[in-house]
Amino acid sequence: MNTTADRGRPPTQPAAAAAGNNGAARSSAGPLLEVKNLKVHFPVTRGFVIQRKVGTVKAVDGISFTVRPGETLGLVGESGSGKTTTGRAVMMLNRPTAGEIRFEGKDLTGLSAGEMRRMRRRMGIVFQDPQGSLNPRMTAGNIVGEPLIVHRLYENKADYRAQVSELLHTVGLSPAMASRYPHEFSGGQRQRLGVARALAAKPSLIVLDEPVSALDVSIQAQVINLLTDLQEKFNLAYVFIAHDLSVVRHISDRVAVMYLGKIVEIAPGKELYSNPMHPYTRALLSAVPTPDPVLERKRERIVLQGDIPSPLRPPPGCVFHTRCPMAIDDCSRVEPDLRELSPGHQVACIRAPGYGGY
Amino acid sequence: MTNGKAPLLQVKDLQTYFYSPAGVVKAVDGVSFDLGEGETLGLVGESGCGKSVTALSIMRLIPDPPGRIVGGQVLFNGEDILRIEESKMREVRGSAIAMIFQEPMTSLNPVLTIERQLTEPLELHMKMTRQQASKRSGELLEIVGIPDPEARLKGYPHQMSGGQRQRVMIAMAMSCNPKILIADEATTALDVTIQAQILELMKELTVSFGTSLIIITHNLGVVARYADRVNVMYAGKIREMGHAVDIYGEPRHPYTAGLLQSVPRLDVATSARLAPIRGEIPNLMKLPEGCAFRDRCDWAVERCATDDPPLQVVGKEHTSACWEHARVELKKRVSA
Ligand SMILES: Nc1ncnc2c1ncn2[C@@H]1O[C@H](COP(=O)(O)OP(=O)(O)O)[C@@H](O)[C@H]1O
Ligand SMILES: Nc1ncnc2c1ncn2[C@@H]1O[C@H](COP(=O)(O)OP(=O)(O)O)[C@@H](O)[C@H]1O
Ligand code: SF4
Ligand SMILES: [Mg+2]
Ligand SMILES: [Mg+2]
Numbered sequence: 001m002n003t004t005a006d007r008g009r010p011p012t013q014p015a016a017a018a019a020g021n022n023g024a025a026r027s028s029a030g031p032l033l034e035v036k037n038l039k040v041h042f043p044v045t046r047g048f049v050i051q052r053k054v055g056t057v058k059a060v061d062g063i064s065f066t067v068r069p070g071e072t073l074g075l076v077g078e079s080g081s082g083k084t085t086t087g088r089a090v091m092m093l094n095r096p097t098a099g100e101i102r103f104e105g106k107d108l109t110g111l112s113a114g115e116m117r118r119m120r121r122r123m124g125i126v127f128q129d130p131q132g133s134l135n136p137r138m139t140a141g142n143i144v145g146e147p148l149i150v151h152r153l154y155e156n157k158a159d160y161r162a163q164v165s166e167l168l169h170t171v172g173l174s175p176a177m178a179s180r181y182p183h184e185f186s187g188g189q190r191q192r193l194g195v196a197r198a199l200a201a202k203p204s205l206i207v208l209d210e211p212v213s214a215l216d217v218s219i220q221a222q223v224i225n226l227l228t229d230l231q232e233k234f235n236l237a238y239v240f241i242a243h244d245l246s247v248v249r250h251i252s253d254r255v256a257v258m259y260l261g262k263i264v265e266i267a268p269g270k271e272l273y274s275n276p277m278h279p280y281t282r283a284l285l286s287a288v289p290t291p292d293p294v295l296e297r298k299r300e301r302i303v304l305q306g307d308i309p310s311p312l313r314p315p316p317g318c319v320f321h322t323r324c325p326m327a328i329d330d331c332s333r334v335e336p337d338l339r340e341l342s343p344g345h346q347v348a349c350i351r352a353p354g355y356g357g358y
Numbered sequence: 359m360t361n362g363k364a365p366l367l368q369v370k371d372l373q374t375y376f377y378s379p380a381g382v383v384k385a386v387d388g389v390s391f392d393l394g395e396g397e398t399l400g401l402v403g404e405s406g407c408g409k410s411v412t413a414l415s416i417m418r419l420i421p422d423p424p425g426r427i428v429g430g431q432v433l434f435n436g437e438d439i440l441r442i443e444e445s446k447m448r449e450v451r452g453s454a455i456a457m458i459f460q461e462p463m464t465s466l467n468p469v470l471t472i473e474r475q476l477t478e479p480l481e482l483h484m485k486m487t488r489q490q491a492s493k494r495s496g497e498l499l500e501i502v503g504i505p506d507p508e509a510r511l512k513g514y515p516h517q518m519s520g521g522q523r524q525r526v527m528i529a530m531a532m533s534c535n536p537k538i539l540i541a542d543e544a545t546t547a548l549d550v551t552i553q554a555q556i557l558e559l560m561k562e563l564t565v566s567f568g569t570s571l572i573i574i575t576h577n578l579g580v581v582a583r584y585a586d587r588v589n590v591m592y593a594g595k596i597r598e599m600g601h602a603v604d605i606y607g608e609p610r611h612p613y614t615a616g617l618l619q620s621v622p623r624l625d626v627a628t629s630a631r632l633a634p635i636r637g638e639i640p641n642l643m644k645l646p647e648g649c650a651f652r653d654r655c656d657w658a659v660e661r662c663a664t665d666d667p668p669l670q671v672v673g674k675e676h677t678s679a680c681w682e683h684a685r686v687e688l689k690k691r692v693s694a
Contacts, residue, residue, distance in 0.1 A: 078549035186638050216404040217576065218654075221620040221634030228631065243549065250622035250632065273624065287554040289579030290625045291618055293602040296583035303558055304551045306505075307519045 031066035031102075032237050033090065033205055038063050038099035040085050044312060057311045059085040061261035062099070064338075069204065072231065072238040074252030074269065076245055076284070080308055081258040083241045087207040090239060091123050092116055104204065121151045124198030126191070128210035133194060134182040140193055141178030144168060147200040167196040172226060188219035195226065205237045212247065224251060245288050249273050254344070257281045260311055260319040263338060267345035277347045279326045318349065326351045334358050364436055365392035366570055367416075367538060372430035374408075374415045377423065381643040385411040385425070387594040393538065398564070398571040400581030400602070403591035404617075404639055409574045412591075413540050417457055418447050434537075453483040456531035460543040462523035465530075466515040472499070472526055473511035476533060483534045498529040502559060521552035525559065532563055539564055542574040557584065578617060582606060587675070590614045593640055593650040599669065600676035610678040610686050612655045619689060627692040649680070657682040 040060040045051040060082040067073045075083045088094040090101060092108050101108045104122060111119060127133040134143055145164040147153070154160040165175035171192040182190055191211060198206050208227070212220040228251065230236060242248050248255055249269055256266040257278065265278040276282045283302040290296055304323045309315055315322050321331035330350060338346040341354045350358045374386040386408045393399050401409050414420050416432050418440065431438045439450055451457075459465055467475055476498060477491035486494065492511075499507035502525040515523055524544060531539055541560060545553040561584050564571045573581050581588060581602070588605040590598040590613065598611035609615045616635040622628065637654040646652060649662040661681050669677040672684075680686065 078551065188638065216639060217578075217617055218404060218620050218635035219638070221622075221632040222636075224622075225631050225634060245550070246622045246624050249624065250628055283551055285624065287550040288624055289554075289577070289582060290623055291578040291582050291606055291621065292623075292625060293582045293585075293606050295625055296579075299583075301554060301558075303554055307521055307552065308549075 030068070032069045032071075032104060033067040033239075034100070034102040035066070035086075035090065036064050036100040036102070038086070038089060038101065039097040040082075040089050040094050041097040055312050058261050058314060059311060060089065061314075063256075063258075063261075063263045065256055065263065065266060067205065067237050067239060069237055070231065070235040071254070072240050072252045074248035074255040075239060075241045075258060076243060076248050076255060077258030078243065078284075078308055080260075080311060082261040082311075083243075083258055084209055086258070087125070087209050087239055087241050090205075090207055091120065091125055093125075118151075121147075121153075121201040122203050122205065124201070124203040124206040126194045126198045126206060126208045126211045128213050131182070131187070131190060131214075134190060134197075136182050138181075139178060140168070140173075140180050140182070140185070143182070143193055144178075144196045144200060147197060151201050153201060163200070167200055170199065170230070171196040172222075186219075187215050188222060191215060191223050192226065195223075195230070199230065199234070202234075203236070205239070207239045207241070209241045210243070211240075213242065213244065220247070227251065245285060257284065260308065260314050262319055262348065263346075264320065264348050265346065266338065271342070271345050275345075277341065277345070277352045278320075278349045279324050279351070280320050283323075283325070320349075330358070363395075364433075366395045366397075366435065367393040368431070368433040369412070369416065370431040370433065372412065372415055372432065373428045374411050374420055374425060375428050376425045383642045384594050384645075385642065386415060389430075389591075389594075389596055391589055391596065391599065393570050393572065395537075396565075396568055396570055397587070398561070398573065398585050400585030400588040401572060401574045401591065402576065402578055402581060402588060404576055406639060406642065407591040408594045409576075409591055410542055413457060413542050413572070413574060416540070417451055417455060418444075419451075449483070452479055453534035454536055455538040455540065456534070456536040457540040457542065458524070458527045458531050458544045460546050462520070462527045463515060465527060466523060468515055470514075471511065472513055472515065472518075475526075476511070476530060479530065480533055494533070495529075498533055499526070501532075501563070502526070502529045503555075504529075521548055521556065524548065524556050528556070528560060528563065532567060532569070535567055536569055538570045538572065540572045540574065543576070544573075545580065546575065546577070553580070578606070578621070579623075590617075593642060593645060595650070595679065596669065597651070597680070598676075598678045600673065604673060604676045608673070609688065610672045610676065610683040611680045612657045612682070612686055613651050615686055615688055616654070616656075625693060633689070651680075657685055 038060055039062055042057040042059055043053045044055040044057055046054045077083055085094055089096050096109055141164045144167050145160060148160060148163055154163055164178055168175045168178060173192050212223050215223060231238060240251055252269045255269050255272045256263045259280050265281045276285055283304045286302040306323050309322055317332040317334055318336050321327040334350055336348040336350050338348045339355060340346050341352060370390050372386055372389045376383040376385055389412055403409055415427050420427060427440060432440050473495055476495035480486045480491035480494055495511055496507045499510055504510050504522060504525055545556050573585060575581055585602050588602050589596045592613050598614045609618060619633045620635055622632060635654050640650060648664050649667055652658045652662045659682060667679045667681045669679045672678045
């Protein structure tokens with residue numbers, strides 16, 4: 001795969017990137033992406049002819065996080081917690097209701113359409129369903145090459161073809177497959193196509209929305225390894241969205257846990273998994289089944305009661321209090337903010353040890 | 359099974375094929391296993407390996423055409439239910455063997471109240487009056503942990519969450535005290551915290567009703583806590599079979615070992631790279647000769663290319679269909 005090393009990096013790429021030594025880059029560089037107090041609310045309407053607004057879904061309701069160059073931030077949480085909406089908002093595919101999204105130093109929420117198109121080059125996105133996200137009538141080569149055309153990133157036809165071949169090669173597909181259609185690929189191969197397309201315009205950040213959830217277990221590991229390799233090679237930053245906590249632990253440097261549109265806990269991966277402090281994170285971790293019958297049978301599980309409440313009517317106070325085994329009366333009154341309880345470890349729970357007064 | 363009685367369910371050399379102009383898919387090709395009274399059995403394997411077709415064959419619900427059960431027996435209490443009248447089979451399906459699926463909406467009728475859907479089988483199979491059935495329905499909803507059951511009975515499936523619908527399915531399945539409950543990916547579509555609730559509920563209920571349980575899943579983790587024994591399927595055949603502790607602790611088939619090693623897990627220290635199984639899941643229409651796992655196998659020897667290995671005894675109630683089973687072992691892991 002050494003041909004891929006020759007792929008030129010755009011001039012804006014930091015020098016450290018090419019070295020692939022992202023350990024050093026990670027600690028020293030400022031954030032690549034900075035999300036501040038992001039809100040994405042969707043109006044809920046009734047009626048066919050005359051649409052009446054009957055409510056608001058607070059899909060994402062005031063979240064903040066940063067992603068450094070070459071870093072992976074994992075976003076976990078149950079379905080409906082706002083992960084996809086967050087990922088799409090970062091790319092300005094959903095208009096934020098409020099808040100700031102600073103990417104490579106620019107606030108994306110203030111950009112014109114043209115400026116945003118230029119910025120989007122630097123960001124890629126990969127979806128869960130490789131079947132649904134690839135145009136079935138386009139060849140693999142055109143799917144992968146489309147961003148090159150949109151952003152005019154090739155000199156001539158030969159250069160275009162060479163770049164497409166190289167992209168396919170980079171994700172472990174044969175360049176000879178360029179003329180095939182998506183349905184001729186397996187699920188794992190289609191996801192590789194999705195990754196190649198996301199890489200085409202040489203982004204610095206890729207949002208991966210459940211990129212392996214639809215794949216078989218034996219194929220998941222192949223794609224995860226590919227993502228790890230590409231990150232190292234191109235110093236990519238990832239926002240890795242998944243509901244599988246084991247996968248997220250494997251790939252992430254830091255992890256944010258979402259519940260009903262809020263981040264309830266965020267910490268370096270090691271810290272979060274060894275010392276979870278929010279009751280929701282604890283319950284989530286304890287619900288993950290481990291393929292070890294001896295351990296599993298001994299293990300106490302925190303079984304949460306009930307379902308996630310509707311985001312149309314989120315509970316007052318702490319959004320988790322209706323299912324929380326630790327909840328006290330104050331939890332339904334006080335809306336806890338994220339507080340840093342140890343370096344890099346933020347928790348939004350008034351009952352977390354060391355949280356302080358509220 | 360140790361008490362000398364014949365097992366409750368015996369599947370013997372089951373073969374279910376699908377026919378299409380493009381060729382024959384041997385979806386289930388010589389599957390045999392037993393299920394004891396009160397036992398919980400796991401049936402695991404990746405998509406397309408024949409888990410659902412096995413279950414649907416037991417229930418005689420294979421769409422024909424294109425599918426057909428072309429061989430084997432399914433002995434329930436010693437009687438081959440593949441050969442009984444359809445009317446008698448309906449009785450079996452209604453009360454003796456119940457099945458729940460991944461998507462409850464496919465089995466729930468969207469235009470009938472929850473009450474109507476619960477009372478119908480009770481009246482039909484348990485010969486209850488409408489009133490008795492109504493009362494029992496409320497109790498069943500309570501048993502499966504649905505809050506405010508009286509109000510819920512009057513509601514419709516779409517007014518419930520996915521987890522609650524699956525609870526209703528469990529209530530329906532258990533309503534006629536079945537001897538066997540087959541849960542086919544019943545928690546796959548649910549979030550982990552809901553999945554944990556539903557699994558605990560199924561286990562509790564089957565224990566208290568004395569029902570045998572077959573848990574079908576592609577997720578090895580899901581059955582580890584509950585299954586007494588586990589069957590691992592690959593490309594239409596059971597490749598390894600044994601007690602859960604042996605299957606997970608000392609797998610003797612390369613596919614089982616490969617699956618266990620390819621998934622990141624919370625109880626083990628993270629490593630830089632995962633150890634995937636190479637290659638792709640094979641097309642059942644173009645299976646190679648010899649062992650179907652050969653192309654992806656790290657242990658393969660020459661013989662694997664020509665001879666299909668049968669299930670061989672590799673330990674106490676532990677069998678593996680691999681010529682090289684004696685060499686297969688898990689790599690050491692560092693616990694987290
Ligand atoms: N376009 C939309 N219009 C209305 N509601 C939406 C829209 N997109 C998402 N939602 C709602 O926002 C909430 C969060 O959704 P999503 O971000 O998809 O969650 P996740 O990815 O964590 O499952 C859900 O309740 C969902 O129904
Ligand atoms: N209705 C059908 N028509 C044609 N082929 C089918 C049908 N149902 C299942 N098959 C084939 O049988 C194989 C096994 O399917 P299934 O038992 O559903 O797998 P799984 O292990 O994922 O439950 C599949 O590879 C599929 O090709
Ligand atoms: S029989 Fe051969 S190819 Fe098949 S699993 Fe065993 S070693 Fe591998
Ligand atoms: Mg999502
Ligand atoms: Mg299935």
